[in-house]
Amino acid sequence: MSTPFQIVVCGSFVPDPLQTLEPVTGPAGPSLKNEMMLPAVLDPWAGHALFEAANLARKTPGSKVWLVSLGAKAKLQQVMMTVAQKAPFELVALDGPASGFTDSFETAAALAAAIDGIAGLDRARLLLFGGWESASRGACSTMQMVAERLGITEQFQGVDQIAVSDDGSFEVLERVEGGRHQVSVCTAPPALLGWATGNLPEPRNNPQVGMANMRTVMPALQRAKAAPIGNAGLAFSGVALPKQQRQTRIVKDMPAEEIAREIVAWMGEE
């Protein structure tokens, strides 16, 4: 059996995908209209990373999972009520913006400092998890910079699978062009894994896990340090919703054969 891992997952919340989003621009730059009122969920890719972390920790006894989350405290608390029932973890909360318009460089600095401050974290056994994308900024750069700040240079992005061997090495499947996976073997931690969707379904809510988590979540939220993200040097000259609205032609009562002919003709058009 391999050495237990210390798995740190970075992830925050995003607006519920079913919500209509509208940008507004204020003195501090762009944000979402009524951002604090929008229902929020854990970012889907961060969610996959958390579920994979919990699965790996379950299969590797002695492992531990932390969730490092940067967001407005009130929103974090609301999202944690659901997330805490999915997987066992210890929360490290940072009170700051989770907006899509915040800069990844400064966000990475805040996250790396928080990870650096985790008492007793063994860097030699550290697996840093996060999403390779996000449903807000989609910066695809935050985790790489967090890892660099922590001195982690074995990095993988678009990960769909990790398989740990008895000798502690692990095989990683990363998404690459053309719908393929690149297969790599890393001999030992520390390493960064930026997760795509993985292969695990979302775990069912487990109230017992939720109860155990909430004992540490609430104090963590109370202890959350302020993490202002300044966006220094970054200027937005415009943020707009796409304007294209199609005039949909709705075709009813047309025989299937005729529809097929129309589709084939359309496919052949330049």
Next chain:
Amino acid sequence: MENVLLLAHTEADGSLAKAGLEALATALGLGGALTVGLVGAATQAAAGQIAGCGAARFLAVTGDAFGQPRYTTDAAAAEALCRAADCPIVLAAGTSRWARALPGVAYRLSGRVDTHATSLTSANGAPAVTRWFYRQRMEAVLSRTQRPWVVLLDPGCVAPWSSAGLAGGPRGYPACPTVEAVSVEPPATRTTVTGYQAPKADEQTIRPDAKVLLVAGAGWTKKQADGAVHAAEAEQLILGFLRKAQASLGGSKSVVDLTGEGEAVLHCMTHMNQVGQTGSTPRHAKGLSTCCHGEEPHVVGWRFVNQRRAINLDAGCGWARGKADVLYVADAFEVMRHVNALLG
């Protein structure tokens, strides 16, 4: 305009891929002096491929260790090229390889990075990046004061640079340029790339360069008019269409999630195929949606699909609300049987 470094990695055959040539076209459009930085096991052929592009300098980090797409070696090579070129703007294609490595390089250089750029243009001498936020829900134009500014350009956004019309040299290109070797000691790494795997499906269904995207929704796996599920036939129809039309396959979240939920599944469908808010945003000229309701979280993945048609039994589905050009209210099984027959 500020000087620009274009970073490009070679493919297994030593050439530059289309995405790299697209980034080159964008770099040339900026107007600043261009330096090309190449990384790969061998780089001379790639330099020859773009010899006539007008770059002021060609730099290269070459060696077997730099042939593998891997963070440690790619980051070391890119960092060395950036330092040698000393350009304030660094542009690269948003390939999986550069997307993995360049954000860390930006940090090492105390610079900043923006990925998923759809354009990088110069307005009054100042570069500005256009990119989408909230998964293609809103588009923004941004600029930065920090340098170097590393920008990764999404593939498929601009026409690739072409040597057509240039004076002929070997294989139709001008003579090979002088390439300055940048020496980099391969850093110690614990990672070895051991190979590639296609997704767990019978055949390749993801074709980024296909003209047509076929999207299948969960409706294919539900009970049909006869009260039975026909997942096997659905799969046959879908794969038959893909084969005949050389189309690419996409799926809604609900259909790819079925695999993990133990329901009737389409074996050709994996999470790699997922299109939408939590999936990919492919670029295809045309898209045909089948058995999918066209709700917003899915349709944001169609942002770069130009012509859209849908087949659905529900005339009030999301596609009818300005999201498709044409909605056929019909049984997709029946229509696709005929389509496949017509395609031969």
